[in-house]
Amino acid sequence: MKNKTFTASIICAAKGLAYAIRTEKNYKYYCLILFLSIIANIASGVSVSGYLCQIITAAGVFSAECLNTGIEHIMDMQSREIRTEIRIIKDLAAAGVLCWGIAFFACEIIMIGKAIG
Numbered sequence: 717m718k719n720k721t722f723t724a725s726i727i728c729a730a731k732g733l734a735y736a737i738r739t740e741k742n743y744k745y746y747c748l749i750l751f752l753s754i755i756a757n758i759a760s761g762v763s764v765s766g767y768l769c770q771i772i773t774a775a776g777v778f779s780a781e782c783l784n785t786g787i788e789h790i791m792d793m794q795s796r797e798i799r800t801e802i803r804i805i806k807d808l809a810a811a812g813v814l815c816w817g818i819a820f821f822a823c824e825i826i827m828i829g830k831a832i833g
Contacts, residue, residue, distance in 0.1 A: 732782060733782070736778075736781065736782050736785055740781065740785055742781060742813075743778070743781055746774075746777055746778060746781065750770075750774050753770065753824050754770075756824070756828055757770065757824075757827065757828065757831075760827075760828045760831040760832045761831050761832075762827045762828065762831045763827075763831070766823075766827035766830075766831070769823040769827065770820075770823060770824070770827070773816060773819045773820035773823050774820060776816035776819065776820070777813065777816040777817055777820050780812045780813040780815075780816045781813050783809065783812065784806075784809040784810055784812065784813050787805065787806065787809040788806055788809065791805055791806055
């Protein structure tokens with residue numbers, strides 16, 4: 717069923733975000749990594765464009781993790797037995813998170829390296 721208002725959509729999205737933070741250990745790790753990288757960026761004097769890069773890549777990681785979690789739940793509803801097709805779908809969703817994570821760390825390494833070098 718579609719949400720009737722924009723506010724209702726925002727509330728549903730916030731509930732999904734809260735669910736991810738509450739139930740997904742990787743989401744908690746990402747929050748910790750983001751917090752530590754913010755501290756490192758402040759300490760090294762990263763530029764404003766560096767923070768923009770951090771915001772974009774962190775948002776990518778968090779959104780990909782939410783999509784990954786949703787796909788895993790759908791696949792688990794489909795079947796709990798180990799099936800090659802379901803494993804491939806879950807692996808592909810996880811690969812999306814990995815790609816964003818690599819981009820996040822690459823940006824952090826470049827930004828901090830440039831700022832202190």
